[in-house]
Amino acid sequence: KEVETQTKLANVVVLATGGTIAGAGASAANSATYQAAKVGIEQLIAGIPELSKLANVRGEQVMQIASESITNDNLLQLGRRVSELADSKDVDGIVITHGTDTLEETAYFLNLVEKTDKPIIVVGSMRPGTAMSADGMLNLYNAVAVASSKEAHGKGVLVTMNDEIQSGRDVSKMINIKTEAFKSAWGPLGMVVEGKSYWFRLPAKRHTMDSEFDIKNIKSLPDVEIAYSYGNVSDTAYKALAQSGAKAIIHAGTGNGSVSSRVVPSLQALRKDGVQIIRSSHVNAGGFVLRNAEQPDDKYDWVVAHDLNPQKARILAMVALTKTNDSKELQRMFWEY
Numbered sequence: 001k002e003v004e005t006q007t008k009l010a011n012v013v014v015l016a017t018g019g020t021i022a023g024a025g026a027s028a029a030n031s032a033t034y035q036a037a038k039v040g041i042e043q044l045i046a047g048i049p050e051l052s053k054l055a056n057v058r059g060e061q062v063m064q065i066a067s068e069s070i071t072n073d074n075l076l077q078l079g080r081r082v083s084e085l086a087d088s089k090d091v092d093g094i095v096i097t098h099g100t101d102t103l104e105e106t107a108y109f110l111n112l113v114e115k116t117d118k119p120i121i122v123v124g125s126m127r128p129g130t131a132m133s134a135d136g137m138l139n140l141y142n143a144v145a146v147a148s149s150k151e152a153h154g155k156g157v158l159v160t161m162n163d164e165i166q167s168g169r170d171v172s173k174m175i176n177i178k179t180e181a182f183k184s185a186w187g188p189l190g191m192v193v194e195g196k197s198y199w200f201r202l203p204a205k206r207h208t209m210d211s212e213f214d215i216k217n218i219k220s221l222p223d224v225e226i227a228y229s230y231g232n233v234s235d236t237a238y239k240a241l242a243q244s245g246a247k248a249i250i251h252a253g254t255g256n257g258s259v260s261s262r263v264v265p266s267l268q269a270l271r272k273d274g275v276q277i278i279r280s281s282h283v284n285a286g287g288f289v290l291r292n293a294e295q296p297d298d299k300y301d302w303v304v305a306h307d308l309n310p311q312k313a314r315i316l317a318m319v320a321l322t323k324t325n326d327s328k329e330l331q332r333m334f335w336e337y
């Protein structure tokens, strides 16, 4: 009978990439001072025997890095492995353990390029497993619970942190010293409580099955860089990034993606030279950039990033540029994804 119940459980693969969820500190009091990417996936899974009641779980170590060091090649490698697993008949759901620093970027990338309606859940932790009140165990338990549930199908790439289910598109790391770190300007999609998910809303933007992008067709990602804006900003960074080969520059602007008069002429010139200029905002609780509001985007042929923060705008720009270099098409994509 036990064997019968076992076979009915969903098959979930946990792809490990490193981060604090695989971190270790010198003592239990070290919640902020520790080394990320130390513990292997087998050990993480073995540390949560309760997982076997949720799903048939197996782990795979894809890489072992702190997420601030993730590269475009790492993204492509991970994306391809997720796609292979999603195509496999004996895989029902995929969990990715990841550092939290760039977790929002990876989750959004996968949300754009994975052609599957199977659950893909990205999860991390704010404290290493060796710390008092470590949050990784429950976050991972919740990730496996959501990955093995029928209701998670077709909802795009999800993130389970702090008992919440967030859309991989919307969620962002808002603070680096609390376990309640991941928030979306538009609210979580649901909650996970004691291994059961409760849903309240659905993503409205195009993703996964409904996306025009497919990891199988992406050989490499173009160079897209970010330049930060502030009072007395100069155009040095923008020019240097363009000179080093950036195909698009994300303007991490103030307020409504506003651009300093000290920088406007250089951005106009760069656009004339073929570099795409994408206006985003670095305001803390989530920017919302309106076209032609702060700057005449139609006249300058610039693109606005809608509500995407600069790091997410970079992800969409890279993926979009694999298909088109037409600024109108890019703008359509920024509205739709």
Ligand SMILES: NC(=O)C[C@H](N)C(=O)O
Binding pocket: 018, 019, 020, 021, 036, 065, 066, 067, 068, 098, 099, 100, 101, 102, 124, 125, 126, 127
């Ligand atoms: N909490 C974390 O995971 C932070 C770590 N630096 C990482 O992103 O890998």
